[in-house]
């Protein structure tokens with residue numbers, strides 16, 4: 633799979649999909665965090681059926697089967713799959729804009745306004761990632 637998510641448990645298929653880009657860059661984190669997290673989803677589904685995704689049953693499996701602290705999210709660097717961001721400024725602060733929004737502004741299809749100061753956002757010329 634692609635995108636920002638590290639992995640996804642397909643409960644009906646009893647299968648785990650992994651993000652190949654993130655896996656290549658974070659193999660240890662996948663072994664330590666992502667695989668136990670997603671496997672716990674499969675085990676929870678098989679044992680308890682339809683329950684809340686990160687509810688007490690899932691937390692129980694994480695703690696008792698894998699012996700790790702149940703965290704809902706993974707703690708890895710996802711900058712390589714996050715997409716480019718561009719710095720914009722109003723009168724009071726700077727904003728990171730996604731490439732999709734940046735392109736819209738550049739094509740003059742969109743304009744963004746700061747909610748605090750009311751000024752329009754202008755591109756600083758700086759790409760953040």
Ligand SMILES: [Zn+2]
Pocket residue numbers: 669673685686704
């Ligand atoms: Zn989860």
Ligand SMILES: [Zn+2]
Pocket residue numbers: 722723724725746747748749750751
């Ligand atoms: Zn502002």
